[in-house]
Each structure stands twice: as C-alpha cells, then as structure tokens.
Amino acid sequence: MTPDTLSAFFGWLTVLHIGLFTLSAILLMALQDWVARLHGRMFGLAPADVSLTVYRWLGTYKIVIFATALGPWLALKLV
Numbered sequence: 001m002t003p004d005t006l007s008a009f010f011g012w013l014t015v016l017h018i019g020l021f022t023l024s025a026i027l028l029m030a031l032q033d034w035v036a037r038l039h040g041r042m043f044g045l046a047p048a049d050v051s052l053t054v055y056r057w058l059g060t061y062k063i064v065i066f067a068t069a070l071g072p073w074l075a076l077k078l079v
Helices: 002-032 034-044 047-078
Strands: none
Touching: 002 034, 002 047, 034 047
C-alpha cells in the first residue's frame, strides 16, 4: 500500500468515526430519559448510573478515534 492510499483510508475512517460519534452524542442527548429507562430496566441501573456510563463510553470512544484513526492520518500527512 502506498502512503497516499493509507492516508485516504485513515482520513475516511476518521470522518466515519466522527460522524458516528456525533450522531450517538446527539441521539443520547435527545433521548436521554428513554435511554436511561431502557438501560435501567435491562441492567438494573439507576438513571444517574446510566448517564455516567454513557458519558464514560463517549469519552472512551473519542480517545479511540484519536488513537486509531486521527493519529495515524495526521502522522501520514506529516510524512
């Protein structure tokens, strides 16, 4: 694979991940009560615990995006 092909791959991967992250964040904010009730019933969690878990998940996903998609794309662009 050429550096240009890898750069294009990681670029589109970054766009895909950021789009999915944004969609998830918007839906979770808009449907917060429904998500808390649903997951509370499914896993026996209090609504506050569901909110904390969702917040941690979004934060972890953001770090994963930076480490596995955006970081390699930036490295390839700098080379």
